[in-house]
Structures are given as structure tokens and as C-alpha cells.
Amino acid sequence: MMLGVRASAEPMIHEGAANLDLNYPGAGARYFLSGKTAVEGRMQYEKNALSAGARYYWYPPLLPAGSRFNPYLGGEADYVSFKGATTDGSGWSGGAFAGIEYPVSRSFSVQADLGGQYFSVKDKGSGLTQGGLEFVLNFGVNYYVDVKPLLAALNSPRWEP
Amino acid sequence: VRRLALAALAFALAAPAGGGLNVGTTGGLKDVVGKLDKKAAANAPAPDTQPPTVPANLSAAGASSGTISLGWTASTDNVGVTNYRVYRNSSASPVAVPTTTTYLDGGLSVTTVYSYTVSACDAAGNCSAQSASASTATLSTGGTPASVPAGLTAVAGSSVSINLSWTASSDRFGAVKNYKVYRNSSASPVAVPTTTTYLDAGLAASTTYSYAVSACDALGNCTALSASTATTTLSPTGSPAPSAPTGLSAVAASSVSISLSWTPSVDLSGTISNYEVYRVGSVVGAPIGAAFTDTGLSASTPYSYTVSACDTLGKCSALSAAAGATTLAAPPAIPGVPAGLAVTASGGSTLSLTWTATSGATSYNVYRNGGASPAASPTAAAYNDTGLAASTTYSYTVSACNISGCSAQSSAAADNTPKWAFVTGGYIQSSPAIGTDGTIYVGSADGKLYAVNSSGSVKWSYLTGSGIFSSPAIGSDGTVYVGSQDASLYALNPNGTLKWSLSLVFAIFSSPAISSDGTTLYVGSGSNLISVSTGGYQNWSFAAGGQVASAPAIAANGTVYVGSAAGSLVALSSAGVQSWAIGTSSPIVSSPAIGADGTVFVGSENGALIAVSSAGAQRWSFSTSASIRSSPAISTDGATVYIGNQNGALVAVSTMGVSRWSFSAGGAVGSSPAVGADGTVYVGADNGGFYAVNPNGTQKWAFVTGNSVESSPAIGSDGTVYVGGYDDDLYAVPGTTALGGSSPWPKYRHDLLNTGFY
Secondary structure, eight states: OOTTOOOSSOOOOSTTEEEEEEETTEEEEEEESSSSEEEEEEEEEETTEEEEEEEEEEOOOOSOTTOOOEEEEEEEEEEEEEEOSSOEEEEEEEEEEEEEEEESSSSEEEEEEEEEEEEEEEETTTOOEEEEEEEEEEEEEEEEEEOHHHHHHHHSOSSOO | OHHHHHHHHHHHHTOTTSOOEEEHHHHHHHHHHHHHHHHHHHHSOOOOOOOOOOOEEEEEEEOSSSOEEEEEEOOOOSSOEEEEEEEETTOSSOSBOOSSSEEEEOSOOTTOEEEEEEEEEETTSOBOOOOOOEEEEOOOSOOOOSOOOEEEEEEEOSSSOEEEEEEOOOOTTSSOOEEEEEETTOSSOSBOOSSSEEEEOSOOTTOEEEEEEEEEOTTSOBOOOOOOEEEEOOOGGGOOOOOOOEEEEEEEOSSSOEEEEEEOOOOSSSOEEEEEEEETTEEEEOOSSSEEEEOSOOTTOEEEEEEEEEETTSOBOOOOOOEEEEOOOOOOOOOOOOEEEEEEEOSTTOEEEEEEOOTTOSEEEEEETTOSSOSBOOSSSEEEEOSOOTTOOOEEEEEEEETTEEOOOOOOEEBOSOSEEEEOSSOOOSOOEEOTTSOEEEEOTTSEEEEEOTTSOEEEEEEOSSOOOSOOEEOTTSOEEEEOTTSEEEEEOTTSOEEEEEEOSSOOOSOOEEOTTSOEEEEEETTEEEEEETTSOEEEEEEOSSOOOSOOEEOTTSOEEEEOTTSEEEEEOTTSOEEEEEEOSSOOOSOOEEOTTSOEEEEOTTSEEEEEOTTSOEEEEEEOSSOOOSOOEEOTTSOEEEEEOTTSEEEEEETTSOEEEEEEOSSOOOSOOEEBTTSOEEEEOTTSEEEEEOTTSOEEEEEEOSSOOOSOOEEOTTSOEEEEOTTSEEEEEOOSSOBOTTOSSOSTTSSTTOOOBO
């Protein structure tokens, strides 16, 4: 948890920005579609559990101007794979979350969110299934990169007439 | 924000879903998986601790010298038997864990006792107690096959065959080698097939046969006979037709034939009697075997065939699939007869043959001395015959061949290289005479009359006062008569001594003729024809009105014919009285020849060959288109007259005055032709060539002398041809046959003695 760390620079949340993030226990990459929305691909892995999926972020202007906290809401959908004590299988999960991102510098930020996520899994050996709502706390560190110039260059004509 | 975060956290911690707060998605996942594990554990069956029942009825039997076959009754289990454990000789560990209730234990020693027990196990690893033991010994290296052939069936295939089949036997020592089929309890098998089927053929129709089979192994051990079975062959009317021939192949064998072959048909009813070969719907052959050659076809023509098989019962199969082929192209025509065969000596033991290449010929057959088989078969129109005997005459013929065959043989040709050449002191215009002893007499411009042996050596010579252009004539007593440019007529003894000489007024270019009674000579001198007794006295002189260079000819009735520069051919009695004269408007240097019917032939400077009856009537005149100084000769059949002209032609004219052919000698032909018994015509020309011409007018051979040849050839009894040349030489050239045959006048001066008498 890095809440409360003061930032020394403005966060780079705007269209065309992107970040690489390390979360627990995984990593992801996020791209800002606009100054308020972003999509992220992420994967988490720990022993006998794998999650891979995507997140959608919405940064609503909930706080007064000048606040360095950036609250956000979002949704997530994942493919999951597991190996339990006597079971072995896969399934999916999906849910919503709310959190706050706090810039530490122009390139770094920390974030934490809490959400409810529904899991549906199936043991491929016995065919037994299990579903359940779980509350999930995610936190991580983001490193921002402005990829807009790069994208602009990629979109420009490659050959001059 | 702080309040919001704390509220969310409190909610999460108190969430009734039982999930609690998890860090990360995988944390939530593991929580759910834990619940799934619990559910799985709750649903899992109770552990299996009950072992299967003990295997019962364990049996062991020696299967071979190295194997024992085990079998037992299957065990039961509350869950299921998964495998069995086989123990050998109370071993602590199983020797095998089969999943079925049989096991073949291998790698054992021969004739050794082994004991076995078996336990049954389930998937949980629960195993029963071991079964009661069973013991047995491996077999010795011998024994009998394990199973008697079973399931023997017999089905009638036709009126003469029955199809047998049975279930394969198993053999403990390896594969069954073969089976023995017994018919009607026979002592010996009727067949020993290696498969489990057999077609018993050659049976009688509508007859019942019984069969039994035994199986045998490689060691020759055979089982007992199988259960017998019987069936009855079909009646003949129910027999199937033979199978249709297959694999029909058609291959062109020649321009007129196509070879067919096919796979033989199978006939279950009887024996294939023959096949029927169809071409365009019609039977063109009925071969017994599976092959046929269709002949009498057209070249380069496609043909299509089908074949049907017929059996001894008269049934025929359906037609085979069609097959076709196109006959080959027609072979080329047999080449024509080679022409222009010439033979020349090439060293002492080699003769070189050349001939005109024949169109369409791919090779030639060269025949030597009339041999039945060719001496050589060159591909070119030339051949060197080597290893021959020296100084020997060889005769050759040639035929032209190709793939279609060989032509008839060409006219014979022989070596035309002179045997010898005798050199005189002057050119030779005189024509040689040949004595009965073979001595050759000829005059020379050097004034001498030469007597030359047949070997080419001089026998003697007699010098006259001037050149001798007259041709000698030989009397029956051997006296040699010859005229000289010194205007004297000489009579010389056979030994070369002078018998007498008669001095006349004018030079003698004519040649003497001797009357049939041998008492009178006739010779031209100046413009007169002189009659002289063989004693040396002049009888009379006839003024011809022009120079008489022509040599007189004497008919059987004694009439003397002679031409003159006055252009007249005159006929005189032996008394010198003119019977008739016929004019040609041009000088006659040519000497007359007399045909069998008495017709007189003579040439004229105007180019005409005329034929005059013995009564003096001109029968015909044939223009050769150039002046004639040559004298006629008549062919062996008496039907053709040969004569040369100054335009280089040797012409052949029928005795009816019709042209037969003309041979171009390449130079003026003042020489008079001589005809051999084989019809070959020899003649010289001013270009120095001496030619042998076939009766059909083609050149047989030629050789070139050193100068003009105006002398007329003589042909010896051995076929040697003698002729003088302006190069001073008397040549002896190999020929093929003697003079004339049945020709009435084969040469200048008629005969070898130059008598000029018919």
C-alpha cells in the first residue's frame, strides 16, 4: 500500500499515455484511450493459480481540482486456471472495482483498488463446478510512457511522395 | 477518500459471501478453488480397500519347448479387477502382470517343470491372495500342431470343381507349414496347399465328393483329420462360362501383322479349349494358347481386337476389353540390280570392285566366281577382295539389298586389268588375229608383224617395208597373210619366215580375206580389190572407183562384199564379176559383216548403218548421226548389230533397223566391236578407253590405255581380250567368255583367224 505518498509531479493521465505496471502478483500494460478512460491487459500468477485478462478504467472527476488523487472505477474479465488439492481445472472470473491512483512522479504512480469479482471454475477430473463472489484488493506501481508521438510517427506516411 | 476507502475495506472484510478479502485476482481464485476442493472431497467415494477374489482354475500347459500357456478364471472385485500378477516357482515378484486371464510364459527351458500362481489386483492396489499353484513342463522339440483344422466347407464351383475352405490351425512351434487335403478317404492327399482354401478341379459332374483336412508344421507333424464334409459337383448345364480374358495386348509385328497376347482365362467348368480373336466383330483366329498373330493386314492401318475364351463344354466368355495397334509402315521396295560393276586389280592379290550405288540399297552382296553365298556384304558401292591368287581371273556379281530383300545379281564383271601389254615399235591400228595354237598376230606402224605368245612374250616378228595397218589373216595351214603400207601382201610361215610376198601398186590398208576353200585371198589396195591365190599370184583386180580401205567379207556362196571410198558397197563373184553395187553417197571405210540370213551390214561415212540383202536390195538404213569407220558385229542371238561412230557412240540396232541403245564411249569409236559368248561387247575409243559393255548397253568395265584405240579386239578361247593401242602396246585383258557363241559375225574379220569369211 502506498497510499498517502505525496507526489512531486503531475500524473501523465491523458490520451496516448501508457504505462507498465507491476501488481501483486503479476504485471500488466495500460493504454489511455482518453484523459478519462484506459484499457489494460494483465496477468497474475502464483503457485497453482493463473489469471489472465483485461481491465477497463474510468477516471471520473470526483475530487476537487488540484487534488493529486485520481479515483477510478472499472471492470475486469479474466480467464483462470488452477490446480487444487484434489482438483485441476479452469474457468473465468469477472467483476467491478474502485480505487485510487496517486502520482509519485511524472513517470511513476501507485494505485490500489478494491472490488467484487465472481469466479466460476470447473474440475476437469470430476466435472465438479464451483462459483463464488470474492473481494479482491489490487495494488501496484505504474511506470508511464508517452506513446502518442510514437503512435503518430507510426501512423504517418512511411514514404514521402 | 479516507472514509470511502475504509468503508469499502470494512465491507469486504465482512462480506457474507464467505470469500473474505483476497489480494489479487489469483488470491480470489485460490479461495474459490479451496471451496471446489472441499466439494470434491465431499463427493469423493469411499476408498477401495477390498481386494478382488482369488483367481481360480489356474491351468498350465506346455505350449512349446520354451513356452507354457497359462489360463485361469477371472476374479471379481467391488470396483474392478485391473490386472493379474503371475508368479513362477514361488518367486517374490510377479513374472508378468497381464490384464487378461491368459498368459504365455516364454523364455523357458525345454522339458522343464514350472509352477505358477496368480493373484488379482484392482486399481486401488488391492491384490487377492495367490491362487492355487499349477505346474507343467515345457515341451520337447517335437510334437503335433495344436489344433485340427476346423470349419471345413465344400462348395461346388462347377461341374468339375469344388471349392474347399477351413479355419486356420494354430501351431505351437510356429506357423502351420501346409495342409493336406484328402478326398473320399484317400490314403494320400489330393493337394497340399499352404493356405486355407483349395479348388479341387478335374472332377466328374454331378458327383458327390467328401473331404477332410489336416494341418502340418515345419517339422512334418500333422494333426488328425478334420471332420469330413461332402458336396456334389454341379451338372454340366449349370456350369459357368470361362472368365473373360484380361490384359489383352496388341503390338504391331510388321506391316502386315499384329501380335496379340492376353492373360489366360480361368474356367471353373472344364478346360479352356481355345480363344476366339475378334477383329471388327469378326473372328479372325481361334488359337489354343493365349497369343495370336493376325496377318494379312494392310500397312500403316489401325486395328482393334477383342478376345473370348471358350471351354470344352462349348461355353464362351464375354469379350475382353478391346486393344488395338497400327501395323508398321510398308517396307521399302527391293532395290534394283546394281549397274556399272567394274573390277580392277589393286596389287597382286587384291581386286577392287566398284559399282553404281543403287537407290534404296542399304547393303550389297558380292558374289565371287558364281558362288552361291556372298563373299562379302559391304554397305558401300565398293569392295576390295583381298587374299586372292595372283594371275588368276575372278568374276564377280553384285546384288543390292535392303530390309525387304536383295535384287537379282548384276551382270558378271571381272578384273579388267591387262594381264600383260606387249610393246611394239609403233602404234597399232591393226587388229590381232589368234592362231589355233593361241599365238597372237598383229601388225604395227613400225612395219613389223608380231607373233606373240599368249603369255605376252614375242614369238617372232617380221619386218616389212613400211607400217602395217592391215590386220593379219591366218590360213588353215597356219600361213599368216598381211598387207603393208609398202604395197606388198605378205605370206609368212607359222615360224615367221617369209613364204612369199606380192608387190602391188598401192599401199595396203585393207585386210585380206580368205576364201572358204583356202585358195584365194581378197584384199584392197589403192582403189582396187585384188584377188590373190594363196600361192602368191594375183588372180584379178576389180576397180572399185575409190580407195578400198574396207576389208572384204566373203559369203558362204563365195560372194565377196567390200566397200570403197566411192561410197559403194559392191558384191563380186569369186571370179571378180560385180553382182551389184549400192551407193551410200559417202565413202565406206567400214568393213561388211554378214548376218545369218545373208544380210550384209556396213557403215558409211555419212553416219548410216545400212542393211543390204544378199541380192543387193537395201533393207534399211539407220542413221547414227556421225560418220562411221567402225565395222559391224552381230550379237550372240543374231538380232542386234553393234557399230561405233565418230561421235563416240557404240550403237545397238536391231537387225530390223530399230535402235536398241547407245553407249557413250567418250571418244570416237573407230574400233570395231567384238562380242563375247556371254554377250559382252568390247570396243575401243579414241579417248584411249577400252570398254566392256553389257548386252543391255551399260558399261561393264573400262580401262584406259595410253592413247587411242582404233584396233579391233579379238577374244581368245580363254576369254582373254586382245587389242592394240596407239600407245604401241598390244594388250591382253581378262575377259569372261570366249568369242561369239552363236553370233553369225561376232567381230571384225568374223573370227579369230580374221578370215572375213562367213
